[in-house]
Amino acid sequence: MKKLVLIGNGMAGIRTLEEIIKRDPSMYEITIFGKEPYPNYNRILLSKVLQGDSSVEDIVLNDYDWYEKHGITLRKGEEAVEVDTEQQIVYGNKGEAVKYDTLLFATGSNPFMLPIDGADKEGVIAFRDIQDCETMIESSKKYKKAAVIGGGLLGLEAARGLLNLDMEVDVVHLPNFLMERQLDEPAAKMLRQELESQGMNFLMEKQTVKLRGKDRVTGLLFKDGSSIEADLVVMAIGIRPNVQLAKEAGLEVDRAIVVDDYMRTSAPNVYAVGECVQHRDTVYGLVAPLYEQGKILAEYLTGDKKSLGKGYEGTLLYTQLKVSGVDVFSAGEFVDKPDTKAIRVHDEFEGIYKKVVVRDNKVIGSVLFGDTKDSPRLLDMMKKGQDISEMNKVAILPSEDHSAGAESPVVAMDASETICGCNGVCKGDVVTAIKEKELSSVGEVTAHTNAGRSCGGCKPLVSDLLEHTLGEAFSEADKKQPMCGCTDYSHEEVLEEIRSKKLTLVKEVMNVLEWKEPEGCSGCRPAINYYIGMAHPTESDDDMNSKFINERVHANIQNDGTFSVVPRMYGGVTNPEELRKIADVADKYKVKMVKVTGGQRLDLLGVNKEDLPSIWEDLGMPSGHAYGKSVRTVKTCVGQDFCRFGTQDSIQLGIDIEKRFQGLQTPHKVKMGVSACPRNCAESGIKDIGLVGLQGAWEMYVAGNGGIDLRQGDLLCTLETDEEVMEMISAYMQYYRETARYLERTSHWLERLGLEHVKSVVVEDKEQRAALAERMDTAIAQFNEPWQQIINDGKIKQDYFEANVTS
Ligand SMILES: Cc1cc2nc3c(=O)[nH]c(=O)nc-3n(C[C@H](O)[C@H](O)[C@H](O)COP(=O)(O)OP(=O)(O)OC[C@H]3O[C@@H](n4cnc5c(N)ncnc54)[C@H](O)[C@@H]3O)c2cc1C
Ligand SMILES: NC(=O)c1ccc[n+]([C@@H]2O[C@H](COP(=O)([O-])OP(=O)(O)OC[C@H]3O[C@@H](n4cnc5c(N)ncnc54)[C@H](O)[C@@H]3O)[C@@H](O)[C@H]2O)c1
Ligand code: SF4
Numbered sequence: 001m002k003k004l005v006l007i008g009n010g011m012a013g014i015r016t017l018e019e020i021i022k023r024d025p026s027m028y029e030i031t032i033f034g035k036e037p038y039p040n041y042n043r044i045l046l047s048k049v050l051q052g053d054s055s056v057e058d059i060v061l062n063d064y065d066w067y068e069k070h071g072i073t074l075r076k077g078e079e080a081v082e083v084d085t086e087q088q089i090v091y092g093n094k095g096e097a098v099k100y101d102t103l104l105f106a107t108g109s110n111p112f113m114l115p116i117d118g119a120d121k122e123g124v125i126a127f128r129d130i131q132d133c134e135t136m137i138e139s140s141k142k143y144k145k146a147a148v149i150g151g152g153l154l155g156l157e158a159a160r161g162l163l164n165l166d167m168e169v170d171v172v173h174l175p176n177f178l179m180e181r182q183l184d185e186p187a188a189k190m191l192r193q194e195l196e197s198q199g200m201n202f203l204m205e206k207q208t209v210k211l212r213g214k215d216r217v218t219g220l221l222f223k224d225g226s227s228i229e230a231d232l233v234v235m236a237i238g239i240r241p242n243v244q245l246a247k248e249a250g251l252e253v254d255r256a257i258v259v260d261d262y263m264r265t266s267a268p269n270v271y272a273v274g275e276c277v278q279h280r281d282t283v284y285g286l287v288a289p290l291y292e293q294g295k296i297l298a299e300y301l302t303g304d305k306k307s308l309g310k311g312y313e314g315t316l317l318y319t320q321l322k323v324s325g326v327d328v329f330s331a332g333e334f335v336d337k338p339d340t341k342a343i344r345v346h347d348e349f350e351g352i353y354k355k356v357v358v359r360d361n362k363v364i365g366s367v368l369f370g371d372t373k374d375s376p377r378l379l380d381m382m383k384k385g386q387d388i389s390e391m392n393k394v395a396i397l398p399s400e401d402h403s404a405g406a407e408s409p410v411v412a413m414d415a416s417e418t419i420c421g422c423n424g425v426c427k428g429d430v431v432t433a434i435k436e437k438e439l440s441s442v443g444e445v446t447a448h449t450n451a452g453r454s455c456g457g458c459k460p461l462v463s464d465l466l467e468h469t470l471g472e473a474f475s476e477a478d479k480k481q482p483m484c485g486c487t488d489y490s491h492e493e494v495l496e497e498i499r500s501k502k503l504t505l506v507k508e509v510m511n512v513l514e515w516k517e518p519e520g521c522s523g524c525r526p527a528i529n530y531y532i533g534m535a536h537p538t539e540s541d542d543d544m545n546s547k548f549i550n551e552r553v554h555a556n557i558q559n560d561g562t563f564s565v566v567p568r569m570y571g572g573v574t575n576p577e578e579l580r581k582i583a584d585v586a587d588k589y590k591v592k593m594v595k596v597t598g599g600q601r602l603d604l605l606g607v608n609k610e611d612l613p614s615i616w617e618d619l620g621m622p623s624g625h626a627y628g629k630s631v632r633t634v635k636t637c638v639g640q641d642f643c644r645f646g647t648q649d650s651i652q653l654g655i656d657i658e659k660r661f662q663g664l665q666t667p668h669k670v671k672m673g674v675s676a677c678p679r680n681c682a683e684s685g686i687k688d689i690g691l692v693g694l695q696g697a698w699e700m701y702v703a704g705n706g707g708i709d710l711r712q713g714d715l716l717c718t719l720e721t722d723e724e725v726m727e728m729i730s731a732y733m734q735y736y737r738e739t740a741r742y743l744e745r746t747s748h749w750l751e752r753l754g755l756e757h758v759k760s761v762v763v764e765d766k767e768q769r770a771a772l773a774e775r776m777d778t779a780i781a782q783f784n785e786p787w788q789q790i791i792n793d794g795k796i797k798q799d800y801f802e803a804n805v806t807s
């Protein structure tokens with residue numbers, strides 16, 4: 001097999017690999033150098049993560065299972081630092097040398113940072129990756145005043161996110177109106193008014209000359225002598241192609257890496273795609289052209305080189321701003337010139353502005369504000385170079401029916417009109433997929449056509465098109481959310497089928513329910529496996545191949561590809577013998593760090609995958625399940641034995657609870673705490689289940705969460721004895737196991753079902769409580785200590801711990 005090396009684990013590079021694999025899955029043995037410590041994620045949706053509409057987990061485009069499935073070696077967190085184009089070798093910063101037959105540069109861009117005094121201070125960042133996003137979220141917890149330099153697309157999306165994080169936001173812009181690269185002055189004015197009404201403050205025509213502060217930034221000084229305070233500064237003033245490595249390798253580089261129409265660089269067998277590329281003098285900064293480049297390159301690499309198809313010819317760009325409540329569209333040449341004429345509509349009552357620029361009877365550009373429904377049609381006219389001399393000019397911008405129930409513009413669209421600009425998908429493609437593959441939800445359309453997989457701006461149109469194509473069937477189909485793109489069945493329906501048809505194997509479920517993807521995906525396989533185990537605890541086996549990587553290897557993968565090991569310490573209590581064993585193991589395996597976790601356990605970080613079974617053997621302790629969708633830790637306070645406020649035995653109760661429920665498979669992780677008085681030293685108020693001692697009884701709090709979605713637990717009931725506590729936890733947790741969707745935390749589950757409903761089942765109905773607790777007994781009886789099992793099973797050891805996959 002030929003060897004392909006990709007430098008850059010980002011959006012353009014991975015899409016190119018997807019296109020290659022789609023055409024010929026066995027053509028290449030693939031290695032990826034990815035500087036960032038993550039799998040490939042949707043950079044575009046960082047704006048949505050910052051705005052609180054998505055989580056980092058939600059924006060992963062290709063999870064680790066995808067790399068494994070395609071035999072791809074991901075050198076995660078590793079930077080390619082040298083390329084020898086003669087010997088065809090790429091060198092990584094960790095000393096690795098990888099030979100290639102085909103090399104692909106997809107190194108993207110770097111954010112441009114103003115080279116001014118103070119730019120290196122703490123609190124001065126760009127907005128380009130997950131790390132930047134997390135820094136902003138963290139900063140907003142401590143600081144209140146943010147300044148964003150740059151009133152372009154990125155700056156405004158960052159500013160909206162910071163407002164959502166409760167910060168005061170000043171946007172500092174150099175020109176006299178916003179988004180001057182995409183908008184004309186009237187549209188920019190309307191945009192500014194709208195954003196001001198949302199709480200943004202603008203400082204226009206301001207040139208920042210210095211960032212003030214000692215170690216951390218405290219303010220900005222402008223050229224005109226004025227200044228503002230800020231304890232977080234985000235620079236969003238454009239990007240520069242990341243070309244240093246290509247330059248050093250001797251490739252022809254101008255503003256970016258120069259490529260021809262087949263994405264070939266100046267060196268043999270070396271190709272480039274993405275923001276690092278210059279094609280016919282143009283460098284792009286949006287995904288649509290990058291995905292087109294990837295497709296062309298995949299066709300070239302997998303096709304017949306003697307009869308080359310049409311190469312890449314460039315892309316007509318359009319942009320939309322991802323800020324809720326603001327509809328903006330801009331494409332092509334929108335600035336008036338002596339040889340252009342424009343059609344304009346400006347409705348100040350409705351807050352709508354539309355401008356279409358025409359040259360030689362052809363639409364060459366457009367700006368729309370407040371109503372962007374005409375955008376697909378205008379884009380189509382621009383792409384086709386349609387002659388409009390015969391058209392009534394007013395018909396180019398027809399007045400819209402804004403009433404509720406008005407027909408969607410998708411109905412009048414031609415089949416060739418683009419529905420999803422990011423992924424180049426037209427109406428005809430979507431309609432064909434809906435009909436031929438019997439799709440019934442937006443998620444399924446995305447899975448089959450890519451429409452909606454990037455910025456997500458086209459999803460309303462896709463939804464309208466589904467409704468229009470399916471008619472009556474759509475509303476029925478849309479009521480339920482399919483588990484994933486592999487099936488039309490919802491989580492609840494899959495579970496119901498597993499129960500009623502007594503299905504006990506993942507493959508069987510997929511066969512019986514006629515899965516559209518025979519192998520399923522990383523979304524449905526773990527969910528089905530969980531439902532089977534929960535519904536038929538005594539008649540089914542855990543299918544390890546249907547679990548996430550952490551659960552397969554019983555350890556947590558870290559950003560450098562090593563693993564962390566957390567032995568179980570019941571109730572957070574340990575002793576000198578255990579500590580000695582842990583210290584010996586840490587020395588023997590050169591563990592990089594031993595860390596006390598938030599759940600009162602010891603975490604051994606930086607362990608190689610192949611060392612895991614021997615570490616567990618040397619430790620001789622049970623697994624702490626720190627990696628699993630299962631009961632994790634029970635944190636305890638010192639309680640009556642040592643604390644002068646404690647009157648109850650929180651430690652013993654915590655140990656008993658942890659011993660009873662250890663390793664229990666749950667829809668998502670479950671954390672618990674036991675505090676012996678309301679001072680709550682074990683943080684019982686923010687645990688999935690928290691107990692607080694009060695006047696000899698235990699108050700039981702449920703559905704607390706100390707993570708991103710901070711939530712205080714609700715008081716479920718008060719219990720007199722430890723036996724009552726055990727029964728109530730059993731019933732409550734079993735009800736969660738039976739009714740929650742896979743990957744639904746207790747906090748979301750309780751909000752969906754309602755506290756009163758859950759109380760009525762587990763607290764008020766004695767019979768139901770007893771029946772749930774009994775089913776919990778059966779589930780608990782199936783527990784096998786996983787580390788011990790692996791130590792005793794040579795085959796598992798070989799299959800899961802000696803395989804040559806770094807992801
Ligand atoms: C917040 C935000 C919002 C955006 N919104 C939109 C939008 O709405 N619509 C749109 O079309 N576009 C949007 N974009 C732009 C879009 O994300 C980019 O155009 C796209 O990600 C570029 O893809 P790429 O693969 O060229 O680069 P990237 O996605 O940046 O990937 C390059 C990768 O290569 C890695 N790398 C670089 N050098 C090396 C090396 N030597 N060794 C190993 N790895 C290396 C980098 O760490 C990076 O992970 C947005 C960008 C941001 C930051
Ligand atoms: N919705 C989207 O399509 C979207 C969203 C975010 C990012 N992006 C892409 O990400 C990339 C980066 O976005 P961007 O907004 O940083 O780049 P940009 O080049 O589009 O805009 C930068 C803005 O900063 C202003 N500016 C430059 N120097 C300044 C200074 N010293 N002080 C104040 N203002 C200054 C410029 O006038 C310009 O308006 C672009 O390729 C963009 O297309 C796209
Ligand atoms: S929760 Fe109360 S009893 Fe427990 S350690 Fe804290 S103060 Fe002491």
Ligand code: FES
Nearest residue numbers: 420422454455456
């Ligand atoms: S237009 Fe961006 S995902 Fe469809």
